[in-house]
Amino acid sequence: MLSKTLLTRLFNIQYPIIQAPMSPLTTPELVANVSNAGGMGTIAAARMTGEQLRNEIHKIRTLTNKPFGVNVFIPPKDIEISSQAIESVRKQLKELVINKNLHNCNIDIASLPVKPNKDLFPEQIEVILNEKVSTLSFTFGYLPDNIINKCKQLNIRLIGTATTAKEAIFLKDIGCDAVCLQGSEAGGHRGSFLTSDIDTIEQSTIGLQSLLSQTTQFIDPTSYPLIAAGGIMDGYGLINALTSGASGVQMGTRFVTAHESAKLVPEAHRNLLLEAKNDVNKLYPTVLTRAYTGKPARGIRTAITDHFCPNENKNNVILPWQYQSQLVLPLCKFAAETKQTDFMQLWAGQNYARCENQSATAIIQQIIKEANDILQCKN
């Protein structure tokens, strides 16, 4: 039988499974049901205002009395962008819509506003501290000392996201209670933060197994909880991570097709993930791309990712994080409404073909049963 781990003890949960925060696809029902099933759900606060986050926390507290976490994006440093770069992306998108046939698209790309986003981080942190949530996880960087200290005073557990052993050591040293190691297989955005060199981030990504192995050379996994993320979809993935030094796993893609996610995940996205299960011809490649948001993230290859592929089109301009999305996402939203997948944003980890049409409770129960069967050599 699966035994307790450093992670289950730290978070006071039954099973070493964390539902990855998935902005903007995470519903309160998903968070609550994962926690009720013995794992730990996580709110993806990302672009929520303080008020939205507070409402979300309150809603989840009506659905569960078990621990759950809140995840935030560490804000970027101020970036200047030129109007020339904005116009270049507008031009590229206009051409793409015509050349790759985004049918019936009436979006006036020339008039889409591109402006700095409001920094929501301070109001999110205020709510997290006031509400004394049990866990705060973060990605794209690290929390400043004063916030770490306040969290420690309030007994709020901290999880940072690392994509290299060096980032993991950094996060442990600043006071994180656990570190989530994000392998290159992972769906969604890369949490890389110690380098801003895009070539390093895109070309030198480390697979989960190697990342665990490298990190445990420097951090003793028997005394510090490491959380494995990237491509973990079943009991084999869980056992593999546990036997490689992790104290638990953080799973995203598997929960994208959970019943509780259906109201936020476009149907065409959900179907693409589920159809790959029984038909290898529908198992499309995933790519690491900056096409949608300006920050590297993994999703299924589309006309948009092909166009903004740095290897193919070295000279194509991509706007930085928080700007590129202001021009691209309106097209993706229209494409999702009209089921034109080649223009959709289809976040998925490399192992997405193991998605199932199930509730969150069934997902957790199935993974735990598989893991226990493996331990008893039934499989």
Ligand SMILES: Cc1cc2nc3c(=O)[nH]c(=O)nc-3n(C[C@H](O)[C@H](O)[C@H](O)COP(=O)(O)O)c2cc1C
């Ligand atoms: C749709 C989607 C959205 C994500 N959004 C976030 C997020 O808001 N914050 C975060 O820390 N990680 C986010 N991630 C990354 C996950 O935390 C995790 O690293 C990843 O899901 C693990 O790989 P897997 O998808 O193969 O399970 C997201 C992942 C996906 C698939």
